[in-house]
Amino acid sequence: MTCPDSIRALDQQDPLKHTRALFELPVETQYLDGNSLGPLPRASRQRLEHVVQQQWGQDLITSWNKHGWIRLSQQVGDKIGTLIGAAPGQVVCCDSTSVNLFKVLSTALQIQAKQGRHRIVSQRDNFPTDLYMVEGLASLLGETRCELVTLDTNQLIDHLDNSVAVLMLTQVNFRTGYCHDMRALTEAAHKAGVLVIWDLAHSAGAMPLSLDEWKVDFAVGCGYKYLNGGPGAPAFVYAASRHHGAHTQPLSGWMGHAKPFEFSPNYTPAPSINQYLCGTPSVLAMSALDAALDVFDGVDLETIRAKSLALSDLFINILQAEECWHEFCLLTPAEHAERGSQVALAHPHGYAITQALIAARCVADFRAPDVIRFGFTPLYLRYEDVWLAAQKLIRIVREQDYLRPEFSKSTAGPVT
Numbered sequence: 001m002t003c004p005d006s007i008r009a010l011d012q013q014d015p016l017k018h019t020r021a022l023f024e025l026p027v028e029t030q031y032l033d034g035n036s037l038g039p040l041p042r043a044s045r046q047r048l049e050h051v052v053q054q055q056w057g058q059d060l061i062t063s064w065n066k067h068g069w070i071r072l073s074q075q076v077g078d079k080i081g082t083l084i085g086a087a088p089g090q091v092v093c094c095d096s097t098s099v100n101l102f103k104v105l106s107t108a109l110q111i112q113a114k115q116g117r118h119r120i121v122s123q124r125d126n127f128p129t130d131l132y133m134v135e136g137l138a139s140l141l142g143e144t145r146c147e148l149v150t151l152d153t154n155q156l157i158d159h160l161d162n163s164v165a166v167l168m169l170t171q172v173n174f175r176t177g178y179c180h181d182m183r184a185l186t187e188a189a190h191k192a193g194v195l196v197i198w199d200l201a202h203s204a205g206a207m208p209l210s211l212d213e214w215k216v217d218f219a220v221g222c223g224y225k226y227l228n229g230g231p232g233a234p235a236f237v238y239a240a241s242r243h244h245g246a247h248t249q250p251l252s253g254w255m256g257h258a259k260p261f262e263f264s265p266n267y268t269p270a271p272s273i274n275q276y277l278c279g280t281p282s283v284l285a286m287s288a289l290d291a292a293l294d295v296f297d298g299v300d301l302e303t304i305r306a307k308s309l310a311l312s313d314l315f316i317n318i319l320q321a322e323e324c325w326h327e328f329c330l331l332t333p334a335e336h337a338e339r340g341s342q343v344a345l346a347h348p349h350g351y352a353i354t355q356a357l358i359a360a361r362c363v364a365d366f367r368a369p370d371v372i373r374f375g376f377t378p379l380y381l382r383y384e385d386v387w388l389a390a391q392k393l394i395r396i397v398r399e400q401d402y403l404r405p406e407f408s409k410s411t412a413g414p415v416t
């Protein structure tokens with residue numbers, strides 16, 4: 001397959017063409033799954049080698065000070081802060097997205113309890129862990145203090161009455177790629193006296209965000225998706241400074257103590273974002289993420305967003321011109337403002353098509369019952385990659401390659 005010159009020209013003119021070299025990528029493969037697991041930044045490999053050999057291998061416990069391990073959660077948090085529009089001191093890197101959600105949900109409910117508000121409104125098709133964490137908290141607190149209400153997207157605003165404490169949403173839907181208007185929804189929630197918690201799993205590092213300016217209360221997100229921090233990289237939590245100090249999140253581990261190294265028998269929460277820390281951080285994992293974030297140095301998120309939309313437009317346009325297009329249902333909005341950094345296509349043979357694509361070295365992923373997801377990650381994807389991926393998909397569908405028996409076998413592997 002030879003890529004047309006018109007596509008090659010787009011890569012020549014691409015202001016992000018230099019960042020691809022910062023990653024180690026599988027050869028002759030179109031990796032359209034960076035929305036689920038980002039690839040390995042070269043700087044992360046080097047950093048890990050140094051941390052293992054020198055810091056852990058030689059300097060051992062002195063590294064907490066000597067190599068700044070003790071400041072890593074805040075340092076990485078502030079780096080992520082620059083990507084999401086948060087001034088320093090409001091983001092820390094720690095734990096997983098699920099655990100961080102528990103912390104901010106608990107805090108937000110405490111703030112709202114005085115007003116007699118106890119409901120958490122979310123979306124029925126939110127990522128399951130977000131809903132599960134509310135269920136867990138509800139079973140702990142009892143439903144008079146925490147009650148989950150799940151609605152469809154278009155019903156959210158109408159249900160924000162004075163029983164609602166929190167609107168908890170994921171900005172970009174993991175299945176469809178639908179992107180909420182975070183600013184408008186935050187404003188509407190505040191008008192109704194409701195606090196907001198945004199899950200930025202599919203938006204941090206993918207598009208410009210202005211959490212401070214939009215007056216977001218709390219947010220959480222993943223380190224291993226668009227931030228390329230590596231498998232199981234620690235997550236982050238944002239709490240606006242106006243919410244610091246007054247409330248205590250219940251995972252009151254020693255790292256969130258005002259003076260952890262005084263080893264007091266009683267818990268006093270740090271009067272800062274540090275209160276959202278719990279136990280000792282995973283230094284290896286956080287070092288990899290710290291180095292990975294430097295890929296964003298000198299890169300503008302507006303440029304990333306513009307290229308992301310250009311890539312997904314190109315993909316959709318190539319497919320729409322084909323006979324086989326009618327077999328698909330495009331779940332991702334055509335409207336740019338409503339589109340995240342992925343394209344989701346439903347097809348009755350979605351699972352087998354995804355397997356056939358992977359066998360053809362085009363890595364996408366599948367979400368039950370019938371959705372194929374393609375992630376568009378501008379830092380390392382070329383227009384040529386998108387063209388090649390589209391050609392592979394067209395061939396597989398046109399020739400019904402996916403009917404081969406090896407593609408319908410279900411592998412019981414995890415899919416996050």
Ligand SMILES: *Cc1c(COP(=O)(O)O)cnc(C)c1O
Nearest residue numbers: 096097098127129170174199201
């Ligand atoms: C990927 C993802 C998560 C993952 O949560 P972990 O606790 O880090 O496993 C959570 N929420 C959303 C919306 C996601 O897309």
